[in-house]
Amino acid sequence: MSESCNSRHFSWLMKSCFPNPNHDYHSSNTHQSITTTTTTDISSLPDDLLLECLSRVPSSTLPSLSFVCRRWSRLLLSPSFLHLRRHLHPLHHSLFALSSTTVHSGTLHFDDACCSWILHPFNPSLPLHSHAFANFQSFLSQARLSAIGPRIFIMGRNAMLRYDTWTRILVPRTPMLFCRKKFASAVVASKIYVAGGASRPPAVTVDEYDPETDTWRVVSHVPRIRYGCIGASVEGVFYVIGGLKIGDGTAGGREAHLYASSMDLYDVEARAWLRSRALPGGGCVVAACAAMGHVYVLANHAVELSFWRFDARRNGGGFGEWSRMKGPPLPGQVRVDSRVKFSCVGAEDKVVLVQVMGCIDDLLRRSGRSSRGFKQSLVLVYHTASGDWTRAPDLPEVIQRATCVDFES
Incomplete structure (x- = not known):
């Protein structure tokens, strides 16, 4: 160029x-x-x-x-x-979904009148010589996505890629400092922060990635080591939400429950941890995201799901308050169990909930149900202004076990 x-x-x-x-x-x-x-x-x-x-x-x-x-x-x-x-308000928000099994990606543009999925093959066009990419699908299945503008960063256990949604080009980037698995990540002030996840030895730090210099550094130590946690950010605070306790292996049922329904708050500018918060009524956090100054949490209570909003506006007077919101209208065929996964993405004034199934044939065989009307990847949109849910186009069948993120362009 x-x-x-x-x-x-x-x-x-x-x-x-x-x-x-x-x-x-x-x-x-x-x-x-x-x-x-x-x-x-x-x-x-x-x-x-x-x-x-x-x-x-x-x-x-x-x-x-x-x-x-x-x-x-x-x-x-x-x-x-x-x-x-x-x-100037001309940015457009889109949902990016990446399949870990079929190596396809799709984009859903919310500003389009038709609001339909656009599919793209996700075959890397660059030579990936590192052993971390020997099994590219395995790398994608364990990856977390973070977006800064039109660029999407795909972070795996010991490798990272940058995907440009404009040019469709993949570029290797510097991997994380620790080989994390099922960790929390979020973007704060155009930098990526990661915490938690399983690693050997356990990763006890919060790490910061600067995309301009392609470098990682340790910025803090975590108060709790979480596995399977979720990340979100609002007004300069990095939220590490849910997950299970790992490390010493001595956690009892009570402590494990507190981990699954709580979140830790890290103030990026002050380099300090704020008081941890817990979900009212407990439950296990299965999805979470940030939108319009709030953190939205989907919790599993074994037999039902609940949807909550945490006020994260530090200057708004209601910081720290929880409110129970209208739950997602899931079809009757969907059972709340370990085979049903959810991905929650904040897209400006919307919360996009993507229901991702495991192997659909296996689910139907075990439940004894017909496949008629059964949706493998349902997409629901929660409108924060009205409090209503609407249905968006389902994920295309070619995108299975998707990981999702919102990006701006």
Whole structure:
């Protein structure tokens, strides 16, 4: 990719920013007349002015603009560009689903009138020589997803990839400091934070990843070592939610229960832990996400599911308050057991709940039920403003055992 920019790639908006080189500016007095002609090209614009221009172009043109030159590509993926886009409100939220069995991915654009899934093969186009990618499907099955703008980071036990939703290109990145499995991850201020998960030795730290420098570092130690936990972030706080106690192997039923229904709060800026919070009425957290200043939690109570909202607005006066919300309208065929998995994703003012089954044939055979009307991957949308649930298009059959994340573009 060229470092310089060519004017044939400019939109009318960009060209309008430059002086017309054919226009003469005259300054005259009684003694003389001076004519000055000024020419300017895009490479002479400072980054801040160029960002102001790029942040106003339509979203549909951003993928092609990223190919103009390295400088444009760098600016379009910078935190400053995302901040400007959010300030101007032209960002679009989409749901990205990645299959761990069929190596396919799909995108659901909520702003589209038709709101349908767009499928993409997820075959890596780069040579993955590391032993961590020897079984690519196994790597995907254990991975966690985090999105920063249009880039999605796929974190496995001992490897990491960056996927560009604009170019469909996979790039290896520096793996985590510890070989974690079933850990919590979330994005805070354009950096990724991970905690918990199983590893040998146990990972007792919170680690921070900087995508600009492709480096990891330890920022804190955890108050509890959780396995199978879920991550979320609101207003600079990293939430490590649910999971089971690991480490010394001495946890009794009471302590294990408290782990499964509680969450730890890490203040990223202060580098300090806030007081832990517990879900009212207990239960086991099976899915969680953040949306509109709140943390939404789906809990399993063995025979039923409950849906809760935690007020995470630290300056709103209600910080720490729990509210029970209207539960998801799951079909009667769905049983609440270990074979049914849920993925919860916050997408601006929506909470997207994806129900992911195990092997559908095995489930039907064990339950003795007919496959008629039985949905393997149901997608439900909770609207935070109205408190209502609506049905979104089901995950395509080719996307099985999906891991989901919301991304902005």
